[in-house]
Amino acid sequence: MPAMTLLSVNLNAVAQLRNRRDLPWPSVTGIARIVLDAGASGITVHPRPDERHIRRTDVFELAALLRSDYPKAEFNIEGYPSEDFLELVEQVNPQQVTLVPDDPAQATSDHGWDFAGKGNYLTSIVQRMKRPDRRISLFCDPDAGANGIAAAKATGADRVELFTGPYGACFDDVAQAERELAALADTSRAALAAGLDVNAGHDLTLENLPAFQAAVPGAAEVSIGHGITADALLMGFAEATRRYVAVLAG
Numbered sequence: 001m002p003a004m005t006l007l008s009v010n011l012n013a014v015a016q017l018r019n020r021r022d023l024p025w026p027s028v029t030g031i032a033r034i035v036l037d038a039g040a041s042g043i044t045v046h047p048r049p050d051e052r053h054i055r056r057t058d059v060f061e062l063a064a065l066l067r068s069d070y071p072k073a074e075f076n077i078e079g080y081p082s083e084d085f086l087e088l089v090e091q092v093n094p095q096q097v098t099l100v101p102d103d104p105a106q107a108t109s110d111h112g113w114d115f116a117g118k119g120n121y122l123t124s125i126v127q128r129m130k131r132p133d134r135r136i137s138l139f140c141d142p143d144a145g146a147n148g149i150a151a152a153k154a155t156g157a158d159r160v161e162l163f164t165g166p167y168g169a170c171f172d173d174v175a176q177a178e179r180e181l182a183a184l185a186d187t188s189r190a191a192l193a194a195g196l197d198v199n200a201g202h203d204l205t206l207e208n209l210p211a212f213q214a215a216v217p218g219a220a221e222v223s224i225g226h227g228i229t230a231d232a233l234l235m236g237f238a239e240a241t242r243r244y245v246a247v248l249a250g
């Protein structure tokens, strides 16, 4: 079990802001530098077919930056395993690929895989994507439970990423937040017991992360974008990153 939960900063929101104009700022690679210098362990991007935030060019530029200046940082590329996506991953060769069952029309990711129903499909994608230097993570519903986790493990994946969106959405409902945390904790325990490492992400914030950490110990990595970008508008990306890293350090 990893000693500390690592922070991977999702830069989708930065790219989305940049894309409001036909101009190169805010710079996605520039912000990547700032968060990595401030203590983030990796960078996450979730390119979508319409390039409404991260563009294919961003993926290549980030990969080049990490290779040249941050060789210890992890690049995590998330997305639906379309042929275009798989070819992009093969060209860029990130350390981690997170497969997400999102439809191009979705505003954002809103559910995990149906591991039992899509088992054969996922197994073939995992086999194609897996390399000794690349891990595969599967986006996982918070209530996937032991049966879902057994099916996820059978695909050959290395990790699951717990979808924390429903937990993040109940910031003003403490009782519901506790129910969401209990489901996440059950699924995380089942994953760890099955030999899968656990990542987590979606709508995690400085405010909801401590309770998540307490309820779901042992996560290898959280990827955070929207919340840290909102914080960075107030305090800058360096300070925001330092605060998330401090929360994760406990």
Ligand SMILES: CC(=O)[C@@H](O)[C@H](O)COP(=O)(O)O
Residues within 6 Å of the ligand: 010, 012, 013, 045, 046, 053, 078, 100, 107, 108, 109, 139, 201, 202, 225, 226
């Ligand atoms: C899989 C996941 O939860 C994130 O990658 C999320 O989809 C971020 O994407 P957006 O920032 O575009 O919502």
Ligand SMILES: NCC(=O)COP(=O)(O)O
Residues within 6 Å of the ligand: 010, 044, 078, 161, 200, 201, 202, 203, 204, 223, 224, 225, 226, 227
């Ligand atoms: N993989 C989840 C992720 O990157 C989280 O993004 P966000 O919801 O924090 O924007």
